[in-house]
Amino acid sequence: MNLKDKVGFITGGASGIGYATAELLLQHGAKVAIIDVNSEAGRKAVSNLAVKYGEANVTFVKCDVTEDGDIEEAFKQTIAKFGRLDIIMNNAGILNESNYKLLISVNLTAVITGTMLGLKYLRKDQGGNGGVILNMSSISGLKPSLCLPAYAATKHGVVGYTRSMANSMAADIDVHGVRFNCVCPECTDTPMVRSLESVDSLNRRGIHHAQALSNYVSENVDDMIKASYIAENTIKLLADETKNGAAMLITSKGVAFIDPPEHPYFTDRANLKR
Numbered sequence: 509m510n511l512k513d514k515v516g517f518i519t520g521g522a523s524g525i526g527y528a529t530a531e532l533l534l535q536h537g538a539k540v541a542i543i544d545v546n547s548e549a550g551r552k553a554v555s556n557l558a559v560k561y562g563e564a565n566v567t568f569v570k571c572d573v574t575e576d577g578d579i580e581e582a583f584k585q586t587i588a589k590f591g592r593l594d595i596i597m598n599n600a601g602i603l604n605e606s607n608y609k610l611l612i613s614v615n616l617t618a619v620i621t622g623t624m625l626g627l628k629y630l631r632k633d634q635g636g637n638g639g640v641i642l643n644m645s646s647i648s649g650l651k652p653s654l655c656l657p658a659y660a661a662t663k664h665g666v667v668g669y670t671r672s673m674a675n676s677m678a679a680d681i682d683v684h685g686v687r688f689n690c691v692c693p694e695c696t697d698t699p700m701v702r703s704l705e706s707v708d709s710l711n712r713r714g715i716h717h718a719q720a721l722s723n724y725v726s727e728n729v730d731d732m733i734k735a736s737y738i739a740e741n742t743i744k745l746l747a748d749e750t751k752n753g754a755a756m757l758i759t760s761k762g763v764a765f766i767d768p769p770e771h772p773y774f775t776d777r778a779n780l781k782r
């Protein structure tokens with residue numbers, strides 16, 4: 509996919525990985541809607557990006573991704589502003605083991621809702637141009653995370669959902685034109701991770717092994733991979749039209765595509781005919 513003049517929709521785009529990806533899309537000539545619950549951060553992000561890339565190319569829509577109506581409205585406002593939609597990045601996420609229902613709602617339910625609601629605007633057979641849905645998982649979606657079991661459950665859910673959607677819709681891709689992929693970064697230097705330095709904040713959020721995790725983050729955060737590195741690899745995946753159903757692990761050593769185990773039943777639609 510040539511990113512020039514394409515339109516991206518990024519939840520959690522006011523900060524961290526979402527913001528870095530928004531900026532890189534703009535550098536490639538795309539237009540971007542930053543979708544975020546934090547109005548102050550969202551407006552600040554857009555005013556910074558507008559100075560560099562032009563007011564006509566970036567917009568902010570306030571949206572709590574746990575509210576279906578907000579997500580629908582955000583899609584409508586994005587298309588009203590830019591006239592099309594090509595890239596959906598369901599990226600908003602939180603760390604809160606205490607409030608695991610909210611955690612699941614933001615990190616997993618909203619990814620499914622954003623995919624289902626967005627799909628109808630992308631589908632070529634429903635008036636769209638085709639495109640790509642990129643869901644944000646984590647290395648914690650591929651392996652256990654002893655400090656964050658509920659978080660890991662949401663991120664495993666994102667991998668399972670994204671691969672399953674890709675498989676179930678791949679046979680008709682010429683009709684709808686939509687690809688589904690997910691990215692799985694290791695620990696990255698962002699405001700979300702910097703917030704883990706405070707043991708009080710970890711305890712309030714019910715995070716396991718709080719003191720050990722706080723020490724680990726304080727000692728390692730400056731050497732962690734940067735959001736710009738996640739964004740560079742995310743953009744490559746977005747643009748690569750050969751990739752559908754990919755789970756891209758991103759670590760300081762580079763990227764790797766993690767394949768699911770083989771199983772003959774219901775991994776592809778041919779088996780439904782048996």
Ligand SMILES: NC(=O)C1=CN([C@@H]2O[C@H](COP(=O)(O)OP(=O)(O)OC[C@H]3O[C@@H](n4cnc5c(N)ncnc54)[C@H](O)[C@@H]3O)[C@@H](O)[C@H]2O)C=CC1
Nearest residue numbers: 520523524525545546572573599600601646695696698700
């Ligand atoms: N930083 C890391 O080490 C890693 C982060 N991730 C994932 O990447 C994504 C982005 O994380 P970061 O950039 O690190 O965090 P961040 O905290 O810098 O950015 C997250 C953004 O999501 C927004 N957000 C939170 N709840 C929301 C809601 N209900 N509705 C709309 N927006 C909401 C926040 O306001 C914030 O702007 C998350 O899904 C996270 O789980 C994955 C792997 C590693």
Ligand SMILES: CC/C=C\C[C@H](O)C(=O)/C=C/C=C/C=C\C=C\[C@@H](O)C/C=C\CCC(=O)O
Nearest residue numbers: 646647648652653654655656694695720721724
């Ligand atoms: C106490 C020692 C620190 C880490 C080991 C442990 O496995 C763990 O659970 C650490 C989690 C740290 C998470 C911090 C931010 C989360 C971001 C994620 O999206 C994934 C990144 C890293 C997971 C690291 C891991 O599980 O080892």
